[in-house]
Each structure stands twice: as structure tokens, then as C-alpha cells.
Amino acid sequence: MFAVFLLGLSACAGNPDERTAANDPHVVVYAYLMAHGMARGYVMSEPVGKDDLARLISVDRTALLAVAQESTQPSPAHLRSATAAVESLLSMLGA
Numbered sequence: 001m002f003a004v005f006l007l008g009l010s011a012c013a014g015n016p017d018e019r020t021a022a023n024d025p026h027v028v029v030y031a032y033l034m035a036h037g038m039a040r041g042y043v044m045s046e047p048v049g050k051d052d053l054a055r056l057i058s059v060d061r062t063a064l065l066a067v068a069q070e071s072t073q074p075s076p077a078h079l080r081s082a083t084a085a086v087e088s089l090l091s092m093l094g095a
Contacts, residue, residue, distance in 0.1 A: 028082045032067040035089045036060060042093055056092060063089045 024030075039060055043053065066085035070078040 026071075028067055028070055028079065028086060031086045032063055032082070032089075035063065035086050035093070035095070038093050038095060039089065059085075059089050059092050 039056055042048070043056070048056070063082070063085035066078070066082040070082040
């Protein structure tokens with residue numbers, strides 16, 4: 001078990017030319033998936049009214065579509081849009 005832990009830490013000391021969050025084209029996808037999971041947990045653990053649930057679904061869908069557009073047609077404008085949409089989802093969750 002300790003060896004697995006050390007193996008995980010060794011990734012932190014990897015080659016500086018390797019992929020990082022700053023240059024990873026999928027970082028916005030990872031962020032969306034984490035935010036989507038948080039939204040799912042929120043709905044499962046909190047009493048959510050119909051209006052709030054409809055808004056959460058709408059904001060989540062907007063984020064999904066923006067991330068999909070950035071993933072299929074990468075551009076600075078799409079990245080800004082996807083990032084803003086994921087941030088909106090996170091802010092709705094109080095994160």
C-alpha cells in the first residue's frame with residue numbers, strides 16, 4: 001500500500017515537459033466532470049425545490065455543451081466560455 005502511495009507522489013516529481021494543468025487541453029473537461037459530480041451529490045443530499053432543480057439542470061447542461069464545444073472546436077473563446085459555464089455551475093453549488 002505504501003508503494004502505491006509513493007508511486008502517486010512520484011508523478012509530482014515528473015519531467016517538467018510533461019502535461020500539466022496549464023497545458024492540458026482536457027482540464028476544463030475534468031473540471032466539468034468534478035462539478036457535475038458535485039451537483040449530483042447536492043441533489044442526492046439536499047432537499048431541492050422544483051425551480052432550483054430546473055435551474056441546476058439548465059446550468060449543468062449549459063456547462064456540458066460549452067465544454068463539448070471547447071473539446072471539439074478548441075479556441076480561446078470556447079475555452080473562456082466553457083470555463084465561465086463551469087464556474088457558474090460551481091457557484092450555484094456554493095463551491
